[in-house]
Amino acid sequence: MTVQGGFRRLHLHPNIEMSKKAKIEFEDMNLQVGVRLQIMPKQASSPTVQYTSLIGFVVDDYLLMQVPQQDGKPVETAAGAEVALRVFSGVSVFTFDSRIEAVLSKPRPLMLLSFPTNIQKVGLRKAVRVKANIPVRVVNPTNRELVKEATLSDISLSGALVSTPNPLGAVGDTIEINFSILVQSQNEEVAISTTASIRSVQQAVGTAPDGGAFYTVYTYGINFLDIDATHQALLQNYVYETLLIHRN
Structure with a gap:
């Protein structure tokens, strides 16, 4: 046997x-x-x-x-x-x-x-997007000491939506991002680093929790450029798991 x-x-x-x-x-x-x-x-x-x-x-x-x-x-x-x-x-x-x-x-x-x-x-499909709330660090490749904090508000296999009160660049710019995802199927958190291309930029007005302050919220649509095969597979698992959890 x-x-x-x-x-x-x-x-x-x-x-x-x-x-x-x-x-x-x-x-x-x-x-x-x-x-x-x-x-x-x-x-x-x-x-x-x-x-x-x-x-x-x-x-x-x-x-x-x-x-x-x-x-x-x-x-x-x-x-x-x-x-x-x-x-x-x-x-x-x-x-x-x-x-x-x-x-x-x-x-x-x-x-x-x-x-x-x-x-x-x-x-x-690469286009499937799921809602997320993932902290992300954004690095400017031309000035690596310039690091900005942002949030991935949704994510797919090919890209994500990044929300931040800090401007990150213009359409066509390349940025470096670092974030972690929890892969339930492996019961561990995995760090992912990749470069991404800014494909769209939108601005809106946000308010502080107490409603007493206003600030600009930038929303960037980005495409991932160089995620390695292992992280691509883990990201696919994450997207699918999130999709299933939200449907059950």
Whole structure:
């Protein structure tokens, strides 16, 4: 025996594309031991997304996973429950249904799940944008000591909307930005640095929380220029995870 590390039909957002491949095989997911997956009960009226990790599997037999944790304690999980799982693998997202066949409390809280038979694969277009509130540091490449604080108010695979009370440049200028995103599927925060091109500039009037002061708010539409492949994949996962969280 070799041990290695569905949703009901997924209703896709208009900007999410279904894979052209008719049938997705288990091997296509290329699951590695330790990979994190979203898991959600199918019968719940208000299902909550939790996270689990793959411990191992036997092809065509079962999956072995950790019981989800919340506040450091195992989430109550019952044998016989039908669940849906999502896994973010590189630039692809896979979803499948499964059944919890057994829950073990010793020596660790583990779950034995039925082997997936109906797997779906989805991808994201670069234009998909999600709302965000991510602090970002903006560096002027011609004067690297000049650093300005701003906020990414939305983000996509190809660019973002930057809001700031400080002017950053004109259309066509190149800026350097540094920000971090929380990648739920890997349970860690990842720092991303890239250059970006300013594609649009808008100005509006903002007010202080007490309503007693007015100031100019600059909004910049930017396109990312040189995010490396690893960070591009993580950013895709972040966008997709955020989209799913807002839809559930």
